[in-house]
Amino acid sequence: MAAVAERPRPVLHQEYCKGCGRCIEACTPGCIEAGTAIHPLTGLLPVTLHLESCNGCGLCVEACPEPYGMVAGDAPRLSPGASPRPFGRPPREPAAADEPAERVALPETRPLMLKGAHAAAVGALLAGCRHVYGYPITPSTDGAELMARLLPGLGGTFVQAVSEVATVNMMYGCGGAGRPAMTFTSSPGFSLMLEGISFMIGAEVPGVFVNVMRGGPGLGNIGPEQSDVKLACHGLGHGHTQAVVLAPSTPQEMLDLTFLAFELSFRYRNPVVVLADGYLGQMTGRVRLPPALVRPGLPAWAVPGDAAHRQNLICSFHLAEPDLEAHNHRLTEKYRRIAAAEQRADLYRCEDAEVLLVACHMPARMAKGAVRVLRGEGVAAGLFRPQTLWPFPVDALRPLLGRARRVVVVEASEGQLEDELRLALAREGTALPALAHVRRCGGMLPSQREIVEGVRAALRAGEARA
Numbered sequence: 001m002a003a004v005a006e007r008p009r010p011v012l013h014q015e016y017c018k019g020c021g022r023c024i025e026a027c028t029p030g031c032i033e034a035g036t037a038i039h040p041l042t043g044l045l046p047v048t049l050h051l052e053s054c055n056g057c058g059l060c061v062e063a064c065p066e067p068y069g070m071v072a073g074d075a076p077r078l079s080p081g082a083s084p085r086p087f088g089r090p091p092r093e094p095a096a097a098d099e100p101a102e103r104v105a106l107p108e109t110r111p112l113m114l115k116g117a118h119a120a121a122v123g124a125l126l127a128g129c130r131h132v133y134g135y136p137i138t139p140s141t142d143g144a145e146l147m148a149r150l151l152p153g154l155g156g157t158f159v160q161a162v163s164e165v166a167t168v169n170m171m172y173g174c175g176g177a178g179r180p181a182m183t184f185t186s187s188p189g190f191s192l193m194l195e196g197i198s199f200m201i202g203a204e205v206p207g208v209f210v211n212v213m214r215g216g217p218g219l220g221n222i223g224p225e226q227s228d229v230k231l232a233c234h235g236l237g238h239g240h241t242q243a244v245v246l247a248p249s250t251p252q253e254m255l256d257l258t259f260l261a262f263e264l265s266f267r268y269r270n271p272v273v274v275l276a277d278g279y280l281g282q283m284t285g286r287v288r289l290p291p292a293l294v295r296p297g298l299p300a301w302a303v304p305g306d307a308a309h310r311q312n313l314i315c316s317f318h319l320a321e322p323d324l325e326a327h328n329h330r331l332t333e334k335y336r337r338i339a340a341a342e343q344r345a346d347l348y349r350c351e352d353a354e355v356l357l358v359a360c361h362m363p364a365r366m367a368k369g370a371v372r373v374l375r376g377e378g379v380a381a382g383l384f385r386p387q388t389l390w391p392f393p394v395d396a397l398r399p400l401l402g403r404a405r406r407v408v409v410v411e412a413s414e415g416q417l418e419d420e421l422r423l424a425l426a427r428e429g430t431a432l433p434a435l436a437h438v439r440r441c442g443g444m445l446p447s448q449r450e451i452v453e454g455v456r457a458a459l460r461a462g463e464a465r466a
């Protein structure tokens with residue numbers, strides 16, 4: 001008869017042990033001790049074995065929830081090259097294949113009259129989004145309200161979370177499952193989401209944030225302001241974070257750019273921000289639907305909870321320093337590709353412009369009117385309107401700067417757009433042109449008259465210096 005002691009003794013792979021202690025409880029002879037030394041790769045406290053009294057019962061192996069933690073001594077060993085990773089997940093290629101998204105043609109329809117926030121909601125639905133999370137905040141709530149009404153009938157889900165922090169983490173879960181997710185929020189709410197956005201960027205999880213900006217800082221007010229340009233372009237939480245920032249200036253663009261945001265978000269596995277302002281969210285305009293809607297696919301990397309994707313891991317945790325550095329280098333390379341491919345701008349009468357107005361969102365509409373007035377006075381004015389604030393569309397701007405005598409930045413903030421312009425040109429090594437600005441803030445937008453007067457003043461100042 002075989003002796004019990006001849007049964008294989010357990011083997012512990014410390015790099016996969018979470019230190020949960022279940023094996024300690026399971027071991028009657030007391031062969032397993034709580035760990036006291038932090039494992040350098042996992043930052044956890046793995047148990048230690050003292051097998052002198054071990055009878056090979058295998059109860060510790062049974063108790064261990066980690067497939068590679070405590071294993072029977074006769075179990076196949078891990079391959080020698082397997083790189084230990086936190087939480088017991090060996091690196092593997094996804095087993096599932098990408099299920100690509102499909103485009104389904106839409107019939108030609110008459111234009112709709114939609115307010116900006118509703119146009120963004122329609123754009124999201126046409127892009128295949130059926131999961132919306134949010135916490136109400138003026139002036140973005142209309143978009144969420146429409147989604148709450150429409151989604152149940154479309155087989156979707158709207159969840160009013162307990163806070164913006166909960167919202168962004170629900171988006172992390174949904175995006176991690178490979179499903180298009182979005183939220184509507186406004187400046188103070190967006191600030192609360194930043195930590196979660198950093199986690200989504202770190203874990204390369206897609207998701208769309210429609211931020212209808214209002215006056216700040218703090219609670220500010222509910223008037224329109226371009227108050228989050230800096231935050232969206234350069235402050236998306238901690239670490240090496242960047243996301244495409246789209247800047248619509250009409251209800252039509254609220255639809256089109258929200259629709260586009262989902263495509264970009266999945267193409268680059270990264271959140272995308274649609275930055276609107278309070279007026280734009282509330283303003284009604286004619287909106288045409290796109291020629292096709294999107295039936296989303298399922299990416300191979302997703303974790304939707306089925307067997308085919310079981311070995312995938314979505315995580316922003318890289319405890320080993322070389323791993324985290326390599327991850328940041330990968331992100332840098334991704335940002336470089338985005339910056340090269342995704343710059344967008346709209347040019348109005350720029351072909352011969354000697355005075356170039358730079359404006360986006362609602363101020364761009366007043367700036368366009370100012371260009372017409374100035375042209376009527378014989379001033380060769382043009383409007384350069386960035387539709388992406390990150391990446392800033394320097395490629396389209398650079399050729400215009402040779403002719404422009406003056407560049408006038410028009411904005412509803414104390415210089416956040418101008419800072420983006422300066423930074424983008426400085427990074428390119430392009431000399432800064434003579435800059436002037438017309439600014440309002442606190443919920444006030446620059447008027448057409450103020451812009452015209454600002455341009456006249458800038459031209460007079462230039463002549464005085466010449």
Ligand code: SF4
Nearest residue numbers: 027054055057058060
């Ligand atoms: S095999 Fe049994 S006796 Fe040996 S360490 Fe595990 S639980 Fe303890």
Ligand code: SF4
Nearest residue numbers: 017018020021023064
């Ligand atoms: S070996 Fe398994 S059961 Fe024991 S502490 Fe580690 S993870 Fe928990």
